[in-house]
Structure formats: C-alpha cells, structure tokens
Amino acid sequence: MDFCLLSKFDDLFSDIFLDAQFLWFDTIKLNTDHRRPRIRSDKVLKIIQDKVLPTGKTNEAVKELLRYVMLSYMDEVIVCGMGWGSGNSNSNTQEQQLDIIIIIPYLVDKRMMSASNSRTVWGRDGLTKVRGNLHHPTPSLSTMIQPVNVVPSTVEKNDDWAYNGCQRRSWKDMKKPFMRENVMDWTTRGNAFSYFLSDIDRMDYFKHYLATKSAKQQQEFIQHMKRYLYMYMPNAGFEIADTRRYGGAGRRVEACVTVTKDWKTGDEMRLCTGMIAHMEPHQEHELKKGNRDISVMWSTRKQCNCLFLGPARFVNHDCDPNAKFISLGPNSVTFKIIKDISCGDELTAFYGKHYFGENNCECRCATCETKQTGYFASEHDDDDTYSVSTEKEEDTAYRRSSRKRKSALHDHHEAELLYRNKRSSSEIQRLHPIELEELIGVLDKDEHADIDDVDGDHSGSNRYEYSDSSAIKQEQHTDSMTTATTTATTATIPAVKQEMDEDERPKVMSIHFLCNESSKQQQQYRREDSLPRSPSFSHSPLDLLCNAVLDAEYLNVRPKQEDITVVVSSNIHRDATDRVMRMNNQYMALDGQQQQHWRSMDDDDSTSDTKADSAVGLSPDQDTYQQKVTPPPPSATNIIEAHPSSTTKDDLSSLSSAQPPQTTTSSASTSIATQWQHGMGSLFDDEQLSDLDDFMDDVSDLSSVCSSDSALESISSSSDETLGHLCTPSPSPVSSDKKKRSLNSNQTQVPRMSSLASLSSSSSTTSTSSLPDTNISKSSGGKSGLDCVACGRTLNSETVSDPSAADVAVANELATWTWSPSAAFADWRPQRCPRCERHVRVFNQEWPARKIKKSTGLNLTGRTDGDPTLIVPPTKGASKKKRPATKKHSNRKPTSNQYINSFKSTSTGVTRKQYIRSPPTPTSEIFGGVEDLF
Numbered sequence: 001m002d003f004c005l006l007s008k009f010d011d012l013f014s015d016i017f018l019d020a021q022f023l024w025f026d027t028i029k030l031n032t033d034h035r036r037p038r039i040r041s042d043k044v045l046k047i048i049q050d051k052v053l054p055t056g057k058t059n060e061a062v063k064e065l066l067r068y069v070m071l072s073y074m075d076e077v078i079v080c081g082m083g084w085g086s087g088n089s090n091s092n093t094q095e096q097q098l099d100i101i102i103i104i105p106y107l108v109d110k111r112m113m114s115a116s117n118s119r120t121v122w123g124r125d126g127l128t129k130v131r132g133n134l135h136h137p138t139p140s141l142s143t144m145i146q147p148v149n150v151v152p153s154t155v156e157k158n159d160d161w162a163y164n165g166c167q168r169r170s171w172k173d174m175k176k177p178f179m180r181e182n183v184m185d186w187t188t189r190g191n192a193f194s195y196f197l198s199d200i201d202r203m204d205y206f207k208h209y210l211a212t213k214s215a216k217q218q219q220e221f222i223q224h225m226k227r228y229l230y231m232y233m234p235n236a237g238f239e240i241a242d243t244r245r246y247g248g249a250g251r252r253v254e255a256c257v258t259v260t261k262d263w264k265t266g267d268e269m270r271l272c273t274g275m276i277a278h279m280e281p282h283q284e285h286e287l288k289k290g291n292r293d294i295s296v297m298w299s300t301r302k303q304c305n306c307l308f309l310g311p312a313r314f315v316n317h318d319c320d321p322n323a324k325f326i327s328l329g330p331n332s333v334t335f336k337i338i339k340d341i342s343c344g345d346e347l348t349a350f351y352g353k354h355y356f357g358e359n360n361c362e363c364r365c366a367t368c369e370t371k372q373t374g375y376f377a378s379e380h381d382d383d384d385t386y387s388v389s390t391e392k393e394e395d396t397a398y399r400r401s402s403r404k405r406k407s408a409l410h411d412h413h414e415a416e417l418l419y420r421n422k423r424s425s426s427e428i429q430r431l432h433p434i435e436l437e438e439l440i441g442v443l444d445k446d447e448h449a450d451i452d453d454v455d456g457d458h459s460g461s462n463r464y465e466y467s468d469s470s471a472i473k474q475e476q477h478t479d480s481m482t483t484a485t486t487t488a489t490t491a492t493i494p495a496v497k498q499e500m501d502e503d504e505r506p507k508v509m510s511i512h513f514l515c516n517e518s519s520k521q522q523q524q525y526r527r528e529d530s531l532p533r534s535p536s537f538s539h540s541p542l543d544l545l546c547n548a549v550l551d552a553e554y555l556n557v558r559p560k561q562e563d564i565t566v567v568v569s570s571n572i573h574r575d576a577t578d579r580v581m582r583m584n585n586q587y588m589a590l591d592g593q594q595q596q597h598w599r600s601m602d603d604d605d606s607t608s609d610t611k612a613d614s615a616v617g618l619s620p621d622q623d624t625y626q627q628k629v630t631p632p633p634p635s636a637t638n639i640i641e642a643h644p645s646s647t648t649k650d651d652l653s654s655l656s657s658a659q660p661p662q663t664t665t666s667s668a669s670t671s672i673a674t675q676w677q678h679g680m681g682s683l684f685d686d687e688q689l690s691d692l693d694d695f696m697d698d699v700s701d702l703s704s705v706c707s708s709d710s711a712l713e714s715i716s717s718s719s720d721e722t723l724g725h726l727c728t729p730s731p732s733p734v735s736s737d738k739k740k741r742s743l744n745s746n747q748t749q750v751p752r753m754s755s756l757a758s759l760s761s762s763s764s765t766t767s768t769s770s771l772p773d774t775n776i777s778k779s780s781g782g783k784s785g786l787d788c789v790a791c792g793r794t795l796n797s798e799t800v801s802d803p804s805a806a807d808v809a810v811a812n813e814l815a816t817w818t819w820s821p822s823a824a825f826a827d828w829r830p831q832r833c834p835r836c837e838r839h840v841r842v843f844n845q846e847w848p849a850r851k852i853k854k855s856t857g858l859n860l861t862g863r864t865d866g867d868p869t870l871i872v873p874p875t876k877g878a879s880k881k882k883r884p885a886t887k888k889h890s891n892r893k894p895t896s897n898q899y900i901n902s903f904k905s906t907s908t909g910v911t912r913k914q915y916i917r918s919p920p921t922p923t924s925e926i927f928g929g930v931e932d933l934f
C-alpha cells in the first residue's frame, strides 16, 4: 500500500475513531497538515454503538459512515449559524430582520454557494469561537466555507431556494421572538432543512473524498477504516488507552494498547491489526524531521523501512513483552500472546534490540524500570561497570555511561558472531548433534503455517463471529495469497545483513516476516545465500566454539518461531562453554530413542518462548533465568494480606530485608490482583450473562492513566501502620536523582518503598494496571476535593516531579487529571475521571459497574468492609443503591435540566442508562446540547 495514502487514512481514522471518541488527547499524526475532518463525532459514535458494539457489524457501520458523515457535517453547520445569530451584532435583534446563517462547506454543491446572495460575511474569529465550543479545531475556515443567508420562516419545504437564490425575509414574520429554543424547534421541524439535508445526503463526505481514488485505494480505505472499527467489536479484547510511561520528562500522554479481557499464551489478537506500507528514504526523512517516525519498522526481508499503521501501532515496546508480532499476511500484522495477560494490562511487544538507542538505553518499559536498565539504568554504577571483568560487564551491559562504548563493541561482536553462526552451520553440526538446517527449515515452515492459519482455523479465543468475518477473511486471504509467493524467501540472510551493516541498521522495529519481495529479489537472496562467505572471519577454535554456543542457544528455544530476526543477548555468552559441553555430553549419553525423544521435546515445546520478535531466537530461557535470579521466598505483602492485623512490624521488616525486592513486589502484585479478582468473582455469575454482558465485562478500566503510585499509596494507606516499615527509602544503589526518573505515569508522589517499589512496574506489565482501585477513596481527599463518581479516584491536581516537565504538563492539561475551568465551561467541574468518562460515552457503561449482578455488600473494589466513602454505582442488581458521591457533589450547580432530571432519578433508583446521563461533563454537555437540537 502506498505510504502517503496509508498515512493519510490512518491520520483520518485515528482521529475520528480514537481521538474524537475514545481518547481525550490527540494521537500522534503522521502528516503535519492533518486536520480533524468536520465530522460530528457523536454521529460516528452512534453508528459505532448501533452497529459495531453490540453485534460487530462493521460492514454496516462502514456503509452508514460513508452515507451519513456529510449529513452530520451539515448539522454542525446549523449549530454554527444559530450560535452566530443568537449573539452577534452582525445579526439583527429579535424584532428585526435576522439572518440565519448557514455555512456551506466547500465540498457541498457549488451551485448552492453561487446562488447565495450572502450579505453577512463571517468574521473568522467569531466563527472560530463558535466552532471552538463545539470541540472542533479551526482549520483555514475562510477557504472552506461560504456564507449563505436563509430566512427560515419563509423557506418552504419545496422551495428551490438553493438554486433560485436566497430571499431575505424579515425575522419578525416569525411568531415567536428569536430564541435559541425556537431555532432548535425550527431546525427540528426543518422544512427547508429537511429538503436541504436530503440534498446533502446525496453528497456524502467520504464518497467525495474517495471520488479521486482508484478502486484499489478505495478498497484499502474501507479496509483500513474497518481495522479501526474492529477495536469496537465485542470480542476485540483490547482498547487503546493512554499512558505516561513513555512520554519522556514532560510525561507526555501517549497511546498504548490495554487488554480488556484475560488473554492466554498462544492466543492471537486478530482484531488488533496493523498494516505495513513501504516507505521511500525521503519519506522516512520527512517523518524523522517532524519527529513522527514513531511507527517505522525495518523489514529484514524487504530490506527497507516500512510504516506500520492501524490500531496495532499503538502497542508499545517492552524488553520482556507479553506479545509478539505475527503476520496476517505480507503486509498485515497482528499479535500473538506469549505470556498470559490479565484484563487491564498493557499489551507490549518487542521492537528490536536497539530501537531505543544502543541496547535500548532509552527504553522506559516496565521491565527496564524493574531491572533498572535502559532509561532507568543507574548512572551511579556506570563508570565502574565498563572496566570490570567480562562477566560483570555482561551483567551490567545496559549501564548508562558505558552504554555507547560498550554497545558499539557489543554490537559489532554480536553481528560478527551472528554472521559466523549462520555461515558455519555445517561446522556447528559437527559440534552439535542437532541439525541447524533442519531447524531453519522448521522456522520457515512455521512461518507458512502461521500465515496459512489465518485462512484456516478460527477457533481461537477471538475468532470472528460476526458478519464481517468473511470480509476479514477475504483480506487475509488476499494477504496470504501474496505471501505464498514470498514466504519461501530465506530470511536469515537479510537478517545477517541487517546485523552486519551497523551504519545502515535503522532505529526501527524489527519485523521480519514482511515478505513482499518480488521473486526476483527472492532469487537474489537465494543467490547470496549460496555465495561463498566472507573470508574475513576467522575459523579459530574460539570462534567455532562461539558459533556452537549460539546454536546451542538457538536450539534450546522453541523452534516454532515465526520471527527470524536474530539478536544475540549478552546473557547468552555467559557460561557458554559449560552449556555446550553439558548439552553435548547429555545428548551423547542418551541412547538413540532418547535422543529422538529429546528432539521431539524440543519440537513440541510450545511454551518456552518469552521474547517476541527478534529477541526470542537466542534469548536464554526466561523461566530458568528468572528462577535463578528471583527465588520465590514468602512475600511480606502476602503475609500482610493474609493477616493484615496480626503481622508485626518486625515480621515485615525482617521479611522485607530477607528477600529481593523484585520477588516481593511481583508476589505482591499477583497476590493482590488475585485477591481482587476473587472478590470481584463473587459478584459475577458468568454463566448467566448474555453475549452483550460478556462484552461489557470485557471492557475494563484501563489503568494506564492510573497513577501506579496512587495504588501504592492506597495500599500503604490501607495498612499504614503495618506497612510503615516497608516505606523506608530503598537501599537501592540508584541515586536519588535517578529515582526521580522512575516517573512512569505517577501523579501522586509517595516514598519509594523497598518492597513495593516496583509494584508499579512489577515484572512485565502486569502491574498495578491489573489492580483494583483498592482503597481509592481512602487515598482521596485530594487537593481538589473531587473524586471520580464512578471509580472513586481522586481528581487531584497533577504533581509533576520533574521540574522540566511543568510546562508540558500545562499543555497536557486536558489529558491529565488536572482540570481548570475555562471560559467555555466555567460551570463545569469534572466528576468522572477521563477513563470513566470515556467508558460512559463510548460503551454506555459506567466503569466498573458493569457485570455486577446483585448487591452483595461488596463495594466496587471488591472489598467487603462497606467503607461508606466508596462508591457503589447502581447496577442491574443494585440500582437503587444510593451513591455517596452523588450526595457529595449534589450542591454543585446543575448545568442543565437534563442533569437535574437524571439527578433526581438517580436518587430514586434508575436504570443504568439513566444513570450514565448524569452528571454532565464537557462532552456530555456539548453532545447533549447538540442532540437536543436535532
């Protein structure tokens, strides 16, 4: 697919399907000239809610979208006209002539515009203001619109006013004085407008947009639109959320993907897809210039950079990811789960070893934070690190100051070894009994299998059950067909080339299954493969041994691996000789049958891979590794949970000091999560749930925005005394300066705790995001004194730990917990946190009220202590429960009748739908208002 086009499509769809719906910040766009289209997002949402959310009918949604978007556009126009007429001096007073001004979009029939006898020219500022209130950006409107005067009272249904020119009539002909409501009434009855709109109806926006596109491009447009719609499908199992983890010092909000249900290892998230487009070097350069090269991937097969777009592009990198890229076809990518993921966790993949600088030295993933590597590596240890023994050097390979020097060497060495590894596979066979060629064969075969699978078995956890499945399959089929001609390519050579050519190695995600080359290219690769290898590598025993070691590792991991990019982890070199000798000895000691068995075990092992994409191939077995470094002693936190009152400080402190922090944290996280799930489980009765309920259940709080330290704070506040000990500053060698860098997405500053420090980023991404909002209300009483009415989190002001981030925080105001009333919303105070607001708007569900079937005395956090400060939103079974938070905010000024009504009904017992209408928020207020209009 053409890069330019795909990037434009992606900007458009991420805007209308994400930014305008789901998120309260704008995702990064690839085109600087992108402007949000003037499409009513509530209309789009309605289509999604009608067609996709309940039944997953994306085809119908696409049809509707294409048909109605222009109509929505005109609705907006009417509002603008009304706003202007009601308050501006350009319009006459109630008793006098009044022009209702309709802005006719540029794209609308030109005849209408030429027919207009416009008198009133809109000032750009006035228009900006009106439109600003409607949450629309203001592009160069002056070039996009033309004023037209219409006199409402005199325009009859069949008046051919548009073509005969607009006649100006007196507003006083109207029976009622000009009031906002009358205009609404008029527009609703809309004689003229019904005619007008029906005309517009035939000129829809997207059709116009697509008119200039070829049939293939139109197809791609629709296909890409569907990729975004898949996000809303009931069985999608993921959603796009926000995170500050990767946002740099300014804690910029970025997008991430969080899962909305539990995923098991081996599952494929086939509704979270991305498309890859080939990119020319100059295009890449352009992206780089604008700092928009976020989704660039290196295709080792195509030997070029590609752009990776679609919802899948929001998956962030983690050095110990829980998913890996897999192919849905030559240009289509999705994810395979490689570690069990709990609902609410962030989905992560491995981009490549050097994506974030040498050895990912700038990586901010949770794993790096836990291990104090990457961005979180200690400056403190740097200088000593490089000069110590080799083994130690490998242990501290990611230390910061030595990073450049070391990694340069490391990479060179690595690439060399890698190349030799490939080169001398025959020699290695002599050393090692398992045939490398065979293994590579398996890899290729598996890659085929993976792609073939797309067309075949859909019996996985997320198979397509809806009418669009055929369309999806069709796409996949097309992709697969293309793939069939290309998968024969041997991927190892480009991989080696990539590793070898240090200068050319791009800072890109490494996806290796891209395989769209022409057969000519494939032949070229094959030719290269058969060429004699470079003689520049020595054949010394040491080299051969290294090769053997690499192969030993290679063979040690699961051979069913689609990824082909091979990156050698520094850990691999450790105990290299030992391992080879041991393996050989063991193998040789077996009789023929056992050897056969050993091999088949290797073949069958489907659970050992823990690294996605390129890292998996040669990474040491993760389980073994983890067992080595983190023995599982009893966890202090577990004890606290089990016996909160009986655990003494001494017990805790001794436990705390007796075990490695990672272990404690990890256990704590798991344990708390389990406890919570257990508590919540008692609320639910899964078997009785309808399909819809299942979906609702799947939609969860995505805690990326949640301050992980808030959770810590909550935990610590829940057993303040007990945990007091643990809250002493960590004896970690990390300097205090460095600690500040453990910023993550925290808003609340709490002491770093030795045992709980890494709770916020406990191993992998299974961190607090999967935790409930335990004791949220206890931690509330924030400075602003506001709690989210749904989840109870405190809507407190942002505390930015990094002084350099302060200005950025201001810019991010709307995307944070911080609120500041603007002129437009002077009477509005936030009552839901952004996440809950989003769920209410999009899913018609108050988070986390869904799925709760009956009142069990448990509050929403799953605790049974009946804390009166905790909020229990009305649910199916407990709809009459009074919400303390409602009471708490009841003295606030209601902003609309609707608010008051729904407010009343809340206190008398309401349906869930009624409940979600209250209280007003910026979006609900606006959209509510606009809905009232039409």
Ligand SMILES: C[S@@+](CC[C@H](N)C(=O)[O-])C[C@H]1O[C@@H](n2cnc3c(N)ncnc32)[C@H](O)[C@@H]1O
Pocket: 027, 028, 246, 247, 253, 254, 255, 256, 293, 294, 295, 313, 314, 315, 316, 317, 318, 356, 362, 363, 364, 365
């Ligand atoms: C493919 S995008 C992922 C989605 C991205 N967060 C967004 O909002 O569009 C890749 C970008 O995400 C950020 N990112 C992802 N993983 C990261 C990590 N482990 N460390 C630092 N930045 C990361 C970087 O800005 C990177 O360029």
